[in-house]
Every structure is written in structure tokens, then in C-alpha cells.
Amino acid sequence: MISKSFVISVLILVTLSVYLFASAPARLPEQRPVGETIPIAQVFNIVEAENDVVRALWTKEIVGSGKQAGLTFDEDWREEHVQAGPLPALFLRETAVSLEKNPVRLSLYLGSDYPIKPANKFTAAQMEKFQGIRKTGEPQFFFEQDTGLHTAMFSDIAVVEACIDCHNKHKETPKSDWKLGDVMGATTWSYPEAVVTLDELMKILTALRQGFREAYTAYLAEVESFARRPQIGDKWPREGFYLPTVDVFMGEALKRASSGTLASVLTAFQPKEVVAANNTPSQPKAVSAVATPISTKPPAVTDPQANAAYETPAPQSDVIQAAGSSAKTQRVAALLSQAERQIAAKRLTTPVGDAAFESYEDVLKLIPGHGGALEGIGRIKDEYKRWAETDKRRGNWKRAEANLEKALAIDPEDAMLPVALRALREAQKRAEKEAAPKVREQGPHRLARQESFWKSPPAGSSHDLVFPYQFANKIIFSKDFMGHPKAKRRTQVNVRVLTTPNQAGGEIIITEQECPNDPQGNFVVSTAVNQTIIYTGCAVRLDQDRFDIQWNNGTGSAHSMTEFVPSEAVFEQGLRALPSHEGSRSSPGDVRSKDPMAPPVTRFEEFERRMGIR
Amino acid sequence: MNSVRKPRRRQMIGYVVGATAGAICLLVLFLPGQEDFHVRGPMNTGHEGCGCESCHKAAAGTLRQQLQANVRYLLGQRQTLAPFGHKDVTTEICLECHERPNDRHPVFRFLEPRFAEARAAIQPHLCTSCHREHAGKRITVDDTGYCVNCHEETKLKNDPLDISHERLIAEDRWQTCLGCHDWHGNHVMKTATKVDQAFPPAKILAYFQGGPSPYPEKRQYKAKKEGCDD
Numbered sequence: 001m002i003s004k005s006f007v008i009s010v011l012i013l014v015t016l017s018v019y020l021f022a023s024a025p026a027r028l029p030e031q032r033p034v035g036e037t038i039p040i041a042q043v044f045n046i047v048e049a050e051n052d053v054v055r056a057l058w059t060k061e062i063v064g065s066g067k068q069a070g071l072t073f074d075e076d077w078r079e080e081h082v083q084a085g086p087l088p089a090l091f092l093r094e095t096a097v098s099l100e101k102n103p104v105r106l107s108l109y110l111g112s113d114y115p116i117k118p119a120n121k122f123t124a125a126q127m128e129k130f131q132g133i134r135k136t137g138e139p140q141f142f143f144e145q146d147t148g149l150h151t152a153m154f155s156d157i158a159v160v161e162a163c164i165d166c167h168n169k170h171k172e173t174p175k176s177d178w179k180l181g182d183v184m185g186a187t188t189w190s191y192p193e194a195v196v197t198l199d200e201l202m203k204i205l206t207a208l209r210q211g212f213r214e215a216y217t218a219y220l221a222e223v224e225s226f227a228r229r230p231q232i233g234d235k236w237p238r239e240g241f242y243l244p245t246v247d248v249f250m251g252e253a254l255k256r257a258s259s260g261t262l263a264s265v266l267t268a269f270q271p272k273e274v275v276a277a278n279n280t281p282s283q284p285k286a287v288s289a290v291a292t293p294i295s296t297k298p299p300a301v302t303d304p305q306a307n308a309a310y311e312t313p314a315p316q317s318d319v320i321q322a323a324g325s326s327a328k329t330q331r332v333a334a335l336l337s338q339a340e341r342q343i344a345a346k347r348l349t350t351p352v353g354d355a356a357f358e359s360y361e362d363v364l365k366l367i368p369g370h371g372g373a374l375e376g377i378g379r380i381k382d383e384y385k386r387w388a389e390t391d392k393r394r395g396n397w398k399r400a401e402a403n404l405e406k407a408l409a410i411d412p413e414d415a416m417l418p419v420a421l422r423a424l425r426e427a428q429k430r431a432e433k434e435a436a437p438k439v440r441e442q443g444p445h446r447l448a449r450q451e452s453f454w455k456s457p458p459a460g461s462s463h464d465l466v467f468p469y470q471f472a473n474k475i476i477f478s479k480d481f482m483g484h485p486k487a488k489r490r491t492q493v494n495v496r497v498l499t500t501p502n503q504a505g506g507e508i509i510i511t512e513q514e515c516p517n518d519p520q521g522n523f524v525v526s527t528a529v530n531q532t533i534i535y536t537g538c539a540v541r542l543d544q545d546r547f548d549i550q551w552n553n554g555t556g557s558a559h560s561m562t563e564f565v566p567s568e569a570v571f572e573q574g575l576r577a578l579p580s581h582e583g584s585r586s587s588p589g590d591v592r593s594k595d596p597m598a599p600p601v602t603r604f605e606e607f608e609r610r611m612g613i614r
Numbered sequence: 615m616n617s618v619r620k621p622r623r624r625q626m627i628g629y630v631v632g633a634t635a636g637a638i639c640l641l642v643l644f645l646p647g648q649e650d651f652h653v654r655g656p657m658n659t660g661h662e663g664c665g666c667e668s669c670h671k672a673a674a675g676t677l678r679q680q681l682q683a684n685v686r687y688l689l690g691q692r693q694t695l696a697p698f699g700h701k702d703v704t705t706e707i708c709l710e711c712h713e714r715p716n717d718r719h720p721v722f723r724f725l726e727p728r729f730a731e732a733r734a735a736i737q738p739h740l741c742t743s744c745h746r747e748h749a750g751k752r753i754t755v756d757d758t759g760y761c762v763n764c765h766e767e768t769k770l771k772n773d774p775l776d777i778s779h780e781r782l783i784a785e786d787r788w789q790t791c792l793g794c795h796d797w798h799g800n801h802v803m804k805t806a807t808k809v810d811q812a813f814p815p816a817k818i819l820a821y822f823q824g825g826p827s828p829y830p831e832k833r834q835y836k837a838k839k840e841g842c843d844d
Contacts, residue, residue: 020682028675028683028696078716100722101713103706109726118767126728144727146734151727172771188726218715 037195038268039336039372041141044152044189046201046264047106047208048139051092051187053257054212059088059160061252062219065237067162071230075116083226085219087166092187094215095208104207105192107149110156112185114175116167122186128416129153130186135415137183141375142382149190156185198269205261209254216249332366335359339376348380349406356380357410381410385417388424397428656750659824660837668839669707669747673697708741714835718799732763753822758815759788776808789815801829 062085063073074084086094089110096108111120113130122130129140133155140153158164164178178184196204223229223243235242244252339359342348349357357380363373384407391400401424408417643651649666657664673680675696683696701707705721724732724739736755737743746754769780782790793812794805806812813828821827 019678020685024682025676025679027686028679030693097715097720100720101709107722107725109723111726111728118769119764121728121767123728124730126726129727142727144730146730147725147727147739149725190725190727 035197035199036269037197038201039375040150040191040194040196041152041371041375042264042268043191043196043201043204044139044141044154045371046261047189047204048152048154048187049260049264050205050208050257051095051108053260054095054253055088055092056159057249057253057256058091058216059162061236061238062243062249063088064160064162066243069230069237069241070228071237071241071243077222085222086215088163091215091219094218095211098211098214099207102207102210104203106204106207107190108211109188110185111188112156114173115185116170116172116174118174126153126188131415133186134183136413138374141371141378143379144190147190149192150194151188151190153186153188155183156187158182158184198265201265201268209250212253213246213250217246220246332363332370332372335363335366336372336376339363339373343376343379343383348383349410377410381407381414384410385420388420392424392427395431397424397431400424653748655748658745658747658749658754659752661747669703670700671707673699673701703742703747705739705741708745711838712741713838714800716799716834718795719797729764735763736760738763751822751824755822756819758792758818758822761791762786762788765791774805774807782809792818796829800833800835802832802834803830 062071066085067073072084073087074082075087075090076082077084077086077090092108092110096110099106099108111122111126111130113122113127113134115121125142129142130153132138132140133153137155139155142151143149144151158167158178158180161180163184164180164182167173167178167184168176191204193200220232220243223232230237230241230243232243232245234244234248236244336359339356342354342356342359347355349355352358357377360373360376360380363370363376367373384403388400388403388407391397391403401421404417404421404424408414408421411417642648653666661668673696675683677699680696680698683692684698686692687695709721719738721739721741723729729738732738744753744755766783768783770778773779775782790809790812793809793814796803817825817828821829
């Protein structure tokens with residue numbers, strides 16, 4: 001006989017299903033639209049091209065001609081007593097501010113290695129990327145781990161006399177010998193998604209154009225307060241003491257920018273019928289020129305007039321060629337997503353025949369200079385550099401060197417790599433000299449052994465917690481342990497689960513956006529043997545101190561236990577029970593006993609005592 | 615018969631009492647005007663008049679739509695979880711009232727790659743790093759010397775200050791910065807030219823804690839919903 005409670009449960013479930021699905025209200029839209037996508041690098045190329053066009057318009061037609069017509073432009077243009085407009089860099093800053101007000105999360109910055117305001121000087125990794133631009137003239141695409149933003153940097157070239165004149169004569173300038181054509185700095189763009197749908201691209205472009213509009217509107221508002229006001233209408237400063245209205249200015253800007261943008265968009269989102277109908281790889285040059293404005297960007301320009309070639313809209317025939325280009329796009333999309341999978345599986349350059357690098361090379365064969373492929377190759381290189389960095393920290397010199405050499409093989413022109421290699425060899429020599437047994441960062445991080453750290457982690461800082469568990473291949477941080485967004489005590493913690501630090505293997509690096517929370521809100525870490533996983537920027541709540549570990553010893557027999565952070569003794573016991581653990585030199589216990597700095601761990605000792613571990 | 619009925623009746627009474635008590639608790643907690651029972655702490659200076667909804671905005675859709683979306687997510691038919699009840703309080707929500715065109719240190723500025731170290735140290739890209747709500751203070755950092763995170767190389771060629779900025783920096787006198795400059799640059803004031811004219815750090819710290827402002831009352835922009843009184 002069926003029990004009453006079973007019937008009631010079934011009834012409740014049926015009622016719920018009817019409530020939620022059968023008589024369902026309209027579905028909530030997804031937070032991100034779905035559909036065909038293009039890589040963000042291509043989007044950056046498009047917005048950079050538009051920005052270049054509009055900035056050139058501002059610089060030449062408003063600032064350049066305006067000065068001759070009697071208008072002034074000043075860095076303090078917003079001050080009440082100053083009757084002037086924004087200089088080109090500040091016009092860009094106005095656009096950037098407007099972009100930030102927009103819910104579309106495209107960001108724009110301008111910086112330099114010799115800025116007038118020291119606060120605008122590039123530092124650290126961004127300076128490194130900028131040196132890359134200086135050297136090659138090519139834009140740089142990279143992923144910023146801590147903010148989770150995809151980023152692009154493009155050179156900012158001195159195109160008119162006004163740029164260098166003002167920068168050379170400025171009383172705060174750190175460099176007074178700028179010449180026309182110099183790379184004076186770089187624009188930096190960022191966006192949170194790796195790929196973008198057509199719908200999102202339209203929103204991005206609308207936001208950017210809104211930015212230009214607002215920047216120009218702000219200038220006209222300032223002009224209203226001038227004692228001597230130019231006539232605002234459909235005339236330009238080159239015709240006299242005039243300024244165009246917002247609509248006239250934007251009309252000209254879009255006239256110059258739109259056909260280039262349209263061509264790029266059409267190429268990026270080619271309809272499949274067109275692709276099928278034009279299955280001939282006969283015009284790769286036209287396609288690449290339109291698809292990736294990188295290659296259309298002129299090298300250092302010495303004649304201001306020469307830059308006009310870049311500003312003028314692409315001829316209409318380009319658009320037609322772009323729309324009518326071959327089935328390559330489909331193949332390229334397949335290769336790009338294949339490469340993504342290969343990167344995720346750590347198949348970067350090996351095995352031959354199934355590696356991400358080859359996939360990107362294939363893309364470049366189809367479309368030379370393809371932005372997405374170049375970015376991908378850059379990512380592979382960065383990945384190797386990161387691995388080398390990790391190996392170096394762990395004293396795994398050989399592997400660090402091998403990884404750096406692989407990075408160098410990918411990009412022989414990267415000037416920083418030989419430097420890094422030299423530094424690595426020197427570090428190795430130094431380390432070998434100090435033959436004294438050194439405590440490596442393998443034990444649970446020293447911080448983790450301090451009661452105060454767990455009770456009140458320093459807000460807003462980032463820490464590595466290292467759990468060196470030889471065989472762990474699944475660690476579940478219960479949702480009580482890993483923070484949910486409203487948790488009281490929260491900090492950014494990089495969780496590293498090291499499995500076999502001294503054996504060949506690799507790493508999977510997962511970014512902030514992909515913090516692996518399962519549907520129940522637990523944070524689940526899974527590794528294969530010989531893998532290291534680094535999660536950065538995942539939110540961790542530190543007022544609980546237990547998590548579960550499941551592992552197997554490679555023979556398929558599963559084990560599990562509950563672990564208390566940071567007592568590794570429990571786990572060590574488990575490890576010792578496993579035959580293959582014997583002789584392992586990476587026992588966390590060893591590290592701990594050698595650590596002279598280990599602070600008293602009273603709370604945890606107490607914990608362990610109560611658990612009957614001691 | 616009675617012996618069978620009695621426990622049943624007692625069980626029913628138990629259910630009724632439990633349900634009533636639960637309903638009363640819910641009413642007390644969630645009736646309008648009862649926010650004090652579940653608010654996390656006193657509102658920060660200037661926000662005393664704000665209601666919960668000023669920042670904790672309702673999530674999109676009805677309760678049923680939110681339930682449905684999240685069940686669909688659990689069944690793998692949706693890509694993202696849908697916010698349930700209320701949306702997270704993000705920087706964007708703060709900026710709805712506090713965004714202004716001349717912010718000297720707008721939060722988004724710090725999303726640029728080169729501020730990675732500053733982000734790790736003080737998270738200047740988030741409003742809540744310094745203005746954690748429900749603390750009953752104005753600014754929830756205890757140290758006024760945070761300028762050190764970005765301005766170690768600041769030099770002025772024509773330094774108007776009696777002790778140069780460069781020297782102040784060399785001597786690690788970071789507590790003096792806020793004596794002449796306010797972080798967001800919203801106060802209308804003339805910058806002092808002598809270090810001993812600067813507001814003392816203790817006064818600034820007291821201001822952080824909700825005390826009187828050493829900076830002039832006049833400000834260039836007011837929050838778009840001053841006092842949250844609309």
C-alpha cells in the first residue's frame with residue numbers, strides 16, 4: 001500500500017511543477033543574450049578605430065583649426081575662471097567618464113610612460129605591455145586576473161604638431177623632446193566578456209558614440225559661459241570663429257567612422273549563406289584588412305597628412321568584399337572554439353595535432369593578422385610565463401626554464417623573455433648557493449596558521465592558501481566555508497591546491513568569473529593527479545573552518561574525510577595509509593617542522609586535541 | 615477512543631501554536647517600519663534617512679518568475695542564476711546618487727590594469743571598501759594614510775607648498791595628505807600652502823567616524839537624493 005506521506009509529497013511536487021512551469025509566467029530574460037559571438041579582441045579593434053577617427057576629428061578640426069580661429073584649449077578647462085575647451089587627452093577622458101556612466105561595461109583609459117601627471121604613468125604589467133607596443137607597434141591583448149577584465153592596449157601616436165608642442169612645453173612635463181610620429185602613450189580598453197554577440201556589440205558601439213556625444217556636449221556647455229562666444233551652427237572652426245552643433249559634429253564623426261565599422265561588423269558576423277556561396281579563399285588580404293583594423297593602422301606617422309589615410313572611410317568595395325568573403329569565417333570560428341577547449345585542457349603546444357597553438361596558427365593561415373588568434377597566442381605565451389613563475393617560486397628550475405623557452409619559441413621577439421630567463425638562471429644559482437634547507441611555500445600558508453587571520457582576515461587584500469595534498473583530487477569547500485556575497489567577513493583569497501609539486505604536470509588556472517561554485521553554493525575543486533589548480537579572486541568566507549576532501553590513490557578506490565583548516569595532520573594520516581605515499585618528499589609535515597616562523601596555533605591545537613588527533 | 619484522539623488533538627494544537635508564533639515573528643520582522651529588527655547596524659552619516667529599498671533594489675521579475683528561473687538554472691536550462699528577492703548592492707547603485715562629473719578619484723578609474731597593486735591593498739574600485747554601510751560612520755577605514763598606495767612618485771615641478779610634496783613623501787608623512795586634499799574633491803576649498811595650516815589627522819579621523827567635517831560646508835555637487843527623503 002502506498003503511504004499517505006508519499007501521496008502528499010507527489011501532490012506537492014505536481015502542484016509546484018504546475019505552479020512553476022505549466023501555468024508559468026513569462027520567463028525572465030537571461031542576463032546575457034545568446035547567439036553567435038565574436039571574440040572581444042575584434043570588438044576592441046572596432047572601438048579603437050572609431051575612437052581614433054573621432055579623436056583625430058577633435059584634434060584637427062576643433063583644437064587645431066579652433067586655435068587659429070581664436071578658441072583656446074586648456075588642461076584646466078573645467079575650472080570656473082578658465083574659458084577654454086578640453087585638450088585631446090581630456091576629450092578622451094570625458095568620453096571615458098561617459099562610458100562609465102553607461103551600464104555597458106566598456107572602459108577606456110589613456111596613459112603613458114612619460115605622462116604629464118605622474119598618476120597617469122603605467123606601472124608593472126601594464127608598463128611591460130606598453131614596452132611591447134613601443135617595440136612592435138602592435139596592440140596588446142591580455143586578461144586581467146584580479147578584475148576579470150579582458151583588456152587591449154593600442155598605441156597613441158603624436159599625429160599633429162599640437163600634441164608634441166603642448167607636451168614638450170608643459171611646465172610639468174617629464175620629457176620635452178617628443179617628435180611627430182612618436183608613440184606618446186597608449187589607450188587601454190577593457191570589457192568583462194571574452195566573446196560578444198551582435199546585440200552586445202551594438203550596445204557597446206551605442207555607448208561609445210554616446211560617450212563622444214556627451215564629451216562634445218560638455219564642451220559646448222562650457223562655451224556657453226565664455227565671454228566671447230563663437231557662433232554655433234553648421235560651420236567649422238576652419239571657416240572662422242564658428243563651432244559645429246552637437247549633431248553636426250557627431251554627423252561628421254559617424255560619417256568618417258561608420259563605413260569602417262560596418263565593414264568590420266559584417267565580416268565578423270558573416271551570414272552562413274554568404275559564406276557557403278563564396279567558398280573561395282582568393283582574397284585573404286581584403287578580409288584581413290577589414291576584419292582586423294590592426295593591420296590597417298599605419299606605423300609611426302611622420303606627416304600629419306598621412307594619417308588621413310587611416311581616417312578616411314574604407315572604400316565601399318571593401319564592404320562588399322567583406323560581406324562576400326569565403327567560408328573561412330565558419331572554419332575560423334570552429335578553430336577558435338577548438339583552441340579554447342585545448343587551452344582549457346592545457347594542450348597548449350603539445351601534443352602535435354591537438355594543441356591550441358596549432359589551431360591559432362591555422363586561423364592565421366586563413367586570415368593573416370586575425371585579432372582573436374593573435375590574442376589567443378598571446379594568452380598561450382602568458383600561460384607559459386605564469387607556469388614558469390610558479391615553477392620558479394617552487395624551485396622547480398628545470399621546468400621553469402622549459403616553460404620560458406616554450407614562451408620564447410612562441411614569441412621570439414618578446415624582449416622581456418630573455419630577461420626573465422637570465423633572471424631565472426641567476427635565481428637558480430643564488431638558491432643553489434644558499435644550500436641551506438629552505439622552507440618553501442608548500443605547507444598551508446603561514447597566514448593560515450594564525451588564528452587572527454581566520455578571525456578577521458585583513459579586508460581587501462589577497463592571500464594564497466596553499467593545501468599541499470598529494471592525492472587530493474576533489475576538495476569541497478562547503479558553502480558555509482566559501483562565502484556567499486553577503487557573508488560578514490570576506491576577503492579575496494587565492495586558493496591553491498597543490499597535488500604533486502615536484503612531478504611533471506601542469507596547472508589549470510581558473511579565473512574569478514569561473515569560481516567553481518556548484519548549484520548548492522559549495523566551492524568544488526577537482527584535479528587530476530599531477531595537477532595544480534589555482535583559483536584567484538574567489539570569495540571565501542573565513543568564519544567556518546571545515547571542508548571535505550575526497551580523493552583516490554590512483555587505483556580507483558575512493559576515500560573521503562572532513563578536514564579542518566588548517567590542520568593537515570588528519571590528512572597526513574590518511575596519506576600515510578596509502579602505499580604510494582611512502583617516500584614522498586613533499587609531506588606537509590616536513591615543511592611544517594622546518595618552519596621556524598610558525599606561530600603558536602593554540603586554537604587549532606585545541607581543535608585537534610578534541611578531535612582525538614593529537 | 616479518547617486515548618487515541620488525545621495525542622492527535624495535542625499534535626494539532628502544537629501545529630496551530632507553531633504556525634501562529636511563526637506568523638507573528640514574520641509579521642514583526644517584515645512589516646513596514648520594523649526594519650530595525652533585521653537591519654545590520656546604524657546607517658552611515660548622511661544616509662540616516664534612507665530606506666532599505668534605496669540600496670537593496672528589488673530583483674527583476676515576480677517571486678514566481680525568480681523561482682522558475684532558478685529552477686531552470688538548476689535543471690541546466692538557463693545559463694545564469696537569477697537574483698532572488700533583492701539585487702546585490704553594487705557600485706552602480708551607489709553611483710545612481712553619487713556620480714558626478716568632477717570626481718577626483720572615480721571608482722572606475724582603478725579598474726585599469728596598472729592599479730592592480732592598489733586594488734589588492736585598498737580596493738579603491740569599490741565604493742564599499744571605504745564606505746561600508748550599516749557601520750554608523752562616515753568612512754569605514756581607520757587609517758588616513760592610504761594615499762601611499764599610488765602617490766609614492768608624486769613630484770611637483772612648481773611646488774606651492776612650504777615643505778615640498780616630495781619631502782613629505784620621503785618622510786612618509788602620508789597622514790598629512792587629507793589635511794589639504796579631500797579624496798573625491800567635492801568640497802569647495804582653497805588648498806593650503808603651508809603644512810601647518812593643514813587639518814590635523816585626528817580631526818580627519820574623527821570626521822571619518824561621523825564627527826564634524828573639517829572641510830568647508832560648501833560642496834560642488836550634492837548627492838542626487840540628498841537625505842534619501844524622496
